[in-house]
Amino acid sequence: MPVLQKFRLILHKIGIVLAKKVNFLCIRLALSLHETGCALAITNKLDCIRLALSLHKIGIALAK
Incomplete structure (x- = not known):
């Protein structure tokens, strides 16, 4: 029984570490996507302006 509990604890810890890494990667990805x-949006805005x-x-030139 204690061996099984130790095994579960190890799996649980690995799961937490993996979840944190995945979460961190997702946050990093979201940030980079947000930045791009x-x-x-800024370049599009500049192009629109x-x-x-x-x-x-052109309108002014045509009006003249």
Whole structure:
């Protein structure tokens, strides 16, 4: 019986370590995805602003 309990404890500890590592990897992955998402959003925003400015300039030129 004690051997089985020791074995269960070892498995439990391994499980906790693995869960922590997986959780850490998931957090790291989520952070990197978030950062790339922010970077993409910023570049898209810049592109949109640039596009809007050029359309605005075209509009002014056409109006003249």
